[in-house]
Amino acid sequence: MSMPFGYASPEQIMRDKADYARKGIARGRSVVVLQYVDGILFVAPNPSRALHKISEIYDRIGFAAVGRYNEFEELRLGGIRYADINGYTYDRSDVTGRGLANLYASNLGRIFTESIKSLEVEVVVAEVGETKDGDAIYRLTFDGSVFDEHGFAAMGGQAEAVSSRLKEHYRESMSLADALEVALTALTEPGGERPPVAQLEVAVLDRNREHRKFLRLTGARLERLLAQTTTPPASEPTPPAGEGKDTPPPTGPDGDVDDGSSPL
């Protein structure tokens, strides 16, 4: 029996799509999400102060993503619409991280199977609870798989290496400064230099805050916090990305695109 022209087996198509997506995601830099005593900490090396990798979704829910900026931005906006419409229809307490993770999973899964190109993104949806047992970190991959992570998650770039360093140093109920220290250790290759303060995007979901738990840590507050960590970060900004360095994907937030608008 002759095969129709251009036939490829479904297995082959899926494999190709997955490889394509994985390559795209591994190009950027890693993002780390981990639990600390008062909630959840997000850390992302990000030279852009305008294009965020970390965002608030709702009162108790935060979002972090790696990969192609326009694609995860679309997911972020959809997530905010989902959360706001549900919170408005029912009650603010009826918006859950699990519901959002399921929405993202079905959307990512559908795109992975139906369109030619899957999304080159990996996403974390984190929710802070009243106590640490109520905290949840969901990691979603490009094909719509959901991983219910315990304590910490790393994605993007050298995700496996970062994840193993994170596993090595992570302890339960760390203080915020300790958690930040662990995150930076995980994000830095052994012997490598830590990203300067200006190139760090840091945010927390702090269960002790009123109303909205999400808070970006920037400027003086972040510097004070970094000063409490055992190893102070490099204060001098690294020279501009030059020859021999991995160039980020053209649309990713790792580029030096900055329209100067104030960060949140």
Added chain:
Amino acid sequence: MASHRDLPVGLVNHLFRNTGNSSFTEFVSSYAPELLPQRDEVLATPIGDQVPHATTIVAATFAGGVIMAGDRRATSGNIISQRDVEKVFRADDYSCMGIAGTASTGLEFARLYRVELEHYEKLEGRTMSVAGKANRLATMIRGNLAMAMQGLVVVPLFAAYDPDKDEGRIFSYDVAGGPYERERFDAIGSGSIFARGSLKKLYRDGASSDDMVMTLIQALYDAADDDSATGGPDVSRKIWPIVTVIDADGFRRLTDEQVSSYVEQMLEARLISPDGPIAPLR
């Protein structure tokens, strides 16, 4: 809702479709229009007198911020329908709104408005300007005009801290919209005439927040004194006015203990001078 098969590839539903701007209200009006407080139906008879009405709200600026206070009474015609209703709402970290008129519609507006401001903030990654917030509220009130004509009137009072100017700002509205920016102070609701008269005499430029809270408590008492729909402090049930302060540190609502100490001071002085503080003649 349409099946996802009718949508462009990859879209599960309209949540991922860009509506073109950052307004939550715009999005809801295309996604689930029945959720919006705006209604188009014509009522057979006006029901304005049969549903609870929220009454007096006062607001005044002080050095570095703004304070809003409201009494706790809701009335339906001549009946007191609720003694401890809350009519001053936090809109976001640096603004609040008070409502007078139809209580139910006002509550819905307050809830929608809060989401509206937050939605913009999350999508755009910045807080909306104070003028933007005031304009947005005007559009929402204008949308209710048809219902207002049938007796379901809602009029808000909006107060915000403007970080660019480092001062508090007050905006008022009418049934058709607005906003009208007010210098120094304003009042809305049935007791507003009396409250405004009181504020006119007691307001001091550059007063501290402590003094201004007292001024507003006095104004609310004067409103309750002369307007039957405005509730005074309920000493036996321990129901105190709601007082909210917004300054560079953000929005905070005074606790019942804090408000009760102001109220007790005021009541003590009124035992001697029942009409309250006397403004100097010259």
